[in-house]
Amino acid sequence: MTTYRARQPHSRNDLGNFYEARSVAVIGTFRDGWFGGSVSIKSLLNAGYEGLIYPINPTYKEVHGLRVYSRVSDVPGSIDLAIIMINVRRVPQVLRECAEKGVKAVIVVADGFAERDQGGALLQREIVDIAERTGLRIIGPNTAGIVNTANGLNMCPYDAGYYKLRKGSVAICAQTGMTNPQAFPYRDLRFGVSKICDFGNKCDVDECDLLEYLGGDPETHVISMYLESISNGRRFLEIASRVALRKPVLLLKSGRTREGARASASHTGSLALNDDIFEAACKQAGVLRLERFNDLFEMPKMFAYQPLPEGNRMGIITITGGVGVLSIDEGSKYGLVISSLSPRTKGTLNAIFPNLGEVPVDIGPPAASVRDFSSRYPEIFSAVLADEHVDCLFNILWVDPVGGLIEEYETAFKRMKEAYRKPVVTWLYGPDRVRVDEMRERMEGLGFPVFPDPETSIRALGMALTFKNLAGRSS
Amino acid sequence: MTTYRARQPHSRNDLGNFYEARSVAVIGTFRDGWFGGSVSIKSLLNAGYEGLIYPINPTYKEVHGLRVYSRVSDVPGSIDLAIIMINVRRVPQVLRECAEKGVKAVIVVADGFAERDQGGALLQREIVDIAERTGLRIIGPNTAGIVNTANGLNMCPYDAGYYKLRKGSVAICAQTGMTNPQAFPYRDLRFGVSKICDFGNKCDVDECDLLEYLGGDPETHVISMYLESISNGRRFLEIASRVALRKPVLLLKSGRTREGARASASHTGSLALNDDIFEAACKQAGVLRLERFNDLFEMPKMFAYQPLPEGNRMGIITITGGVGVLSIDEGSKYGLVISSLSPRTKGTLNAIFPNLGEVPVDIGPPAASVRDFSSRYPEIFSAVLADEHVDCLFNILWVDPVGGLIEEYETAFKRMKEAYRKPVVTWLYGPDRVRVDEMRERMEGLGFPVFPDPETSIRALGMALTFKNLAGRSS
Numbered sequence: 001m002t003t004y005r006a007r008q009p010h011s012r013n014d015l016g017n018f019y020e021a022r023s024v025a026v027i028g029t030f031r032d033g034w035f036g037g038s039v040s041i042k043s044l045l046n047a048g049y050e051g052l053i054y055p056i057n058p059t060y061k062e063v064h065g066l067r068v069y070s071r072v073s074d075v076p077g078s079i080d081l082a083i084i085m086i087n088v089r090r091v092p093q094v095l096r097e098c099a100e101k102g103v104k105a106v107i108v109v110a111d112g113f114a115e116r117d118q119g120g121a122l123l124q125r126e127i128v129d130i131a132e133r134t135g136l137r138i139i140g141p142n143t144a145g146i147v148n149t150a151n152g153l154n155m156c157p158y159d160a161g162y163y164k165l166r167k168g169s170v171a172i173c174a175q176t177g178m179t180n181p182q183a184f185p186y187r188d189l190r191f192g193v194s195k196i197c198d199f200g201n202k203c204d205v206d207e208c209d210l211l212e213y214l215g216g217d218p219e220t221h222v223i224s225m226y227l228e229s230i231s232n233g234r235r236f237l238e239i240a241s242r243v244a245l246r247k248p249v250l251l252l253k254s255g256r257t258r259e260g261a262r263a264s265a266s267h268t269g270s271l272a273l274n275d276d277i278f279e280a281a282c283k284q285a286g287v288l289r290l291e292r293f294n295d296l297f298e299m300p301k302m303f304a305y306q307p308l309p310e311g312n313r314m315g316i317i318t319i320t321g322g323v324g325v326l327s328i329d330e331g332s333k334y335g336l337v338i339s340s341l342s343p344r345t346k347g348t349l350n351a352i353f354p355n356l357g358e359v360p361v362d363i364g365p366p367a368a369s370v371r372d373f374s375s376r377y378p379e380i381f382s383a384v385l386a387d388e389h390v391d392c393l394f395n396i397l398w399v400d401p402v403g404g405l406i407e408e409y410e411t412a413f414k415r416m417k418e419a420y421r422k423p424v425v426t427w428l429y430g431p432d433r434v435r436v437d438e439m440r441e442r443m444e445g446l447g448f449p450v451f452p453d454p455e456t457s458i459r460a461l462g463m464a465l466t467f468k469n470l471a472g473r474s475s
Numbered sequence: 476m477t478t479y480r481a482r483q484p485h486s487r488n489d490l491g492n493f494y495e496a497r498s499v500a501v502i503g504t505f506r507d508g509w510f511g512g513s514v515s516i517k518s519l520l521n522a523g524y525e526g527l528i529y530p531i532n533p534t535y536k537e538v539h540g541l542r543v544y545s546r547v548s549d550v551p552g553s554i555d556l557a558i559i560m561i562n563v564r565r566v567p568q569v570l571r572e573c574a575e576k577g578v579k580a581v582i583v584v585a586d587g588f589a590e591r592d593q594g595g596a597l598l599q600r601e602i603v604d605i606a607e608r609t610g611l612r613i614i615g616p617n618t619a620g621i622v623n624t625a626n627g628l629n630m631c632p633y634d635a636g637y638y639k640l641r642k643g644s645v646a647i648c649a650q651t652g653m654t655n656p657q658a659f660p661y662r663d664l665r666f667g668v669s670k671i672c673d674f675g676n677k678c679d680v681d682e683c684d685l686l687e688y689l690g691g692d693p694e695t696h697v698i699s700m701y702l703e704s705i706s707n708g709r710r711f712l713e714i715a716s717r718v719a720l721r722k723p724v725l726l727l728k729s730g731r732t733r734e735g736a737r738a739s740a741s742h743t744g745s746l747a748l749n750d751d752i753f754e755a756a757c758k759q760a761g762v763l764r765l766e767r768f769n770d771l772f773e774m775p776k777m778f779a780y781q782p783l784p785e786g787n788r789m790g791i792i793t794i795t796g797g798v799g800v801l802s803i804d805e806g807s808k809y810g811l812v813i814s815s816l817s818p819r820t821k822g823t824l825n826a827i828f829p830n831l832g833e834v835p836v837d838i839g840p841p842a843a844s845v846r847d848f849s850s851r852y853p854e855i856f857s858a859v860l861a862d863e864h865v866d867c868l869f870n871i872l873w874v875d876p877v878g879g880l881i882e883e884y885e886t887a888f889k890r891m892k893e894a895y896r897k898p899v900v901t902w903l904y905g906p907d908r909v910r911v912d913e914m915r916e917r918m919e920g921l922g923f924p925v926f927p928d929p930e931t932s933i934r935a936l937g938m939a940l941t942f943k944n945l946a947g948r949s950s
Contacts, residue, residue: 293798326703398657
């Protein structure tokens with residue numbers, strides 16, 4: 001990804017012309033396949049986009065029942081947003097036509113710009129010049145587009161096999177198309193999405209513009225972002241520190257190692273950031289740094305439908321004793337400590353089973369020997385969660401490969417959900433993946449997020465605590 | 476988990492009495508359920524265990540068609556191995572009866588020993604004394620048992636819903652039952668298993684004994700181990716350094732942070748290991764340290780069915796440009812560098828598509844615009860893998876949600892598999908999880924391991940390189 005940014009940031013953040021466009025031009029070929037104009041229009045129509053759609057191509061008459069115009073200047077009405085999926089060499093000319101037509105925002109999907117070679121860099125310079133001269137804003141080039149779930153604006157060139165994304169509060173944005181709908185199974189995510197953006201080469205609109213826009217977007221409550229480079233570190237941290245007081249800003253930033261940073265710098269031409277310094281600045285700004293690619297989709301769960309912890313004391317209810325030390329290791333990275341239990345809770349638990357009132361609360365022994373265990377489980381869960389020494393809970397459950405416990409657990413969690421306002425993270429395991437998946441879906445359906453491994457579960461609690469402490473700082 | 480080890484290591488490693496037992500006693504209750512004697516016997520029978528099985532219980536006459544004996548002394552023949560699933564307080568007496576009968580090895584499943592309280596610690600001391608006096612060896616207490624896939628010896632107290640594990644070369648052992656068949660979906664693993672062991676409290680048999688045994692086990696080529704504590708660091712490293720020259724020893728060791736180490740020390744009474752010192756010692760011994768719980772099952776794939784890399788130059792073929800810097804970050808931790816391509820390979824690739832001959836080899840643009848791309852893909856793959864500058868390959872593929880590419884890819888990989896002896900790791904992504912899983916199964920069926928995220932993919936290559944360098948050091 002190459003960044004090529006010459007001008008000052010716009011004073012006005014006009015990304016609404018992208019996400020709230022009421023008329024769009026789709027410029028490209030309309031042959032069938034998994035890429036291009038036909039896919040984009042199908043995707044807009046199927047997602048229920050109600051704005052005007054203008055397909056543009058000189059050799060087609062009609063596509064998906066819509067009239068195709070030869071060029072943007074032929075379109076009778078005004079155009080808020082255009083998506084351009086044509087050969088790199090033709091992009092500047094079409095962009096000029098868009099500017100003449102008064103188009104305010106353009107998504108340039110085409111690749112072969114500064115990420116490719118010197119010739120591409122010159123073309124990118126040319127389109128930046130057009131943007132600067134005309135005030136037209138560009139996302140891309142080399143982007144997989146944007147999504148706004150609120151109005152069905154799926155401006156993507158790829159077929160994802162599904163179109164209506166679940167509406168929700170999480171914005172996902174990245175310097176790659178890897179987080180767009182064609183790449184990630186959004187259908188399987190419990191949380192809903194507000195906006196998606198692939199910045200591409202960031203020749204104009206960059207992470208700062210988007211962060212500022214999302215900071216003010218009432219539909220977005222959580223921002224999950226992947227960056228390989230940062231165009232303007234000072235501006236980024238300045239905006240992030242404002243946004244992060246109100247909304248979690250989750251950032252995966254590659255180029256952490258010397259080798260990666262060097263590669264990133266040579267790709268982008270931007271100054272390599274010293275990661276230690278950037279890390280410190282992120283902490284100061286309240287940006288929550290992610291550690292792994294999959295965190296981009298795992299961590300938002302925590303914020304999308306869980307309360308924040310009031311403190312750092314973590315309870316653990318587990319059906320295996322085997323992850324205690326591992327949990328402490330991971331928790332300590334975020335200042336989480338294993339809570340003790342109040343004498344009252346200990347009494348309640350020890351009455352159910354000898355020594356149950358220790359943390360981790362090991363339900364393995366009673367599960368193996370108490371006959372009516374499944375009906376006692378909610379009591380145990382409730383007692384621990386209600387304890388005044390417990391701020392948050394790591395819940396580890398075994399999914400029985402043959403028995404019928406899933407429904408009993410579901411019933412229990414349904415009841416417990418209404419009683420407490422403390423965050424709970426769950427790790428499920430078991431020998432039958434299908435049953436584990438089924439249990440996961442049921443629990444997430446109830447608003448209890450389930451994570452794929454113990455480390456990620458604890459990390460989610462840790463991030464929630466970090467954000468809570470930030471939010472506390474501001475109030 | 477509490478370790479309570481008073482005597483010197485045995486001079487003779489006699490774990491064969493566990494794994495190669497030709498007669499076993501199953502001591503416990505035989506009521507139906509997911510735990511206990513009935514499950515153990517069903518599991519032995521269904522796994523095809525051909526040794527003699529003696530159920531022991533004074534109140535049953537028959538279980539699963541087998542005669543039940545009141546006590547071990549009633550058994551007519553000799554007993555190599557017993558599994559004890561009875562209340563903690565009765566364990567010492569039954570253990571004495573086993574010793575009198577001449578049983579050589581016992582798996583003590585019962586919990587409530589030193590991991591519970593002082594009373595349990597005394598009981599544990601008592602069973603250790605019995606073992607020391609009689610020469611009987613104990614795995615446990617507080618263990619989920621062992622498995623030997625070669626002879627169907629499923630000595631586990633839990634129902635996993637499946638019994639015949641795929642035979643293979645990977646040994647999985649842990650200081651927890653979390654890696655035993657009732658907990659982990661072994662059915663979904665492509666690689667086969669040789670031996671499984673949950674050490675439990677390690678009152679007698681410990682990780683050193685097992686490592687030594689597995690080192691000499693002709694069926695085991697890869698050892699994956701999870702430890703919270705190490706009973707005897709010096710002995711562990713001495714044995715590991717011998718074994719690690721011939722077989723990869725993969726170790727997840729919790730207690731890495733100060734807090735975790737303190738918790739581990741207080742549980743085990745053993746000296747807390749300074750993790751930095753232990754890390755250095757592991758490097759010296761050639762132990763490959765794992766980073767995450769799931770690595771216990773992911774990393775063995777690499778060694779179970781991939782060749783080792785001859786050098787550190789990593790090629791990347793990717794359908795997305797978005798993970799390049801991330802790959803460099805992760806690779807640099809293991810000394811992997813992004814390879815360049817020879818002029819010949821560049822020529823071949825550039826003839827297929829402009830600028831294709833760069834690393835990462837980005838097949839995104841040709842996939843979007845070359846009409847017969849799927850038939851060209853094998854050429855690209857083969858050219859990169861054959862390049863003399865490429866020692867190993869990170870392969871990133873998008874799984875089309877609607878098209879039929881899966882079979883074409885499978886055909887291509889089938890052909891490529893026969894041509895090269897360089898390791899290939901694959902990360903698959905796509906919007907449809909079912910199709911991604913299907914593609915994963917097909918690729919792993921062909922011997923190309925697929926990993927759940929880019930970081931794990933690269934880490935697998937890195938571990939293979941580390942092991943290769945170790946092996947080189949010894950020759």
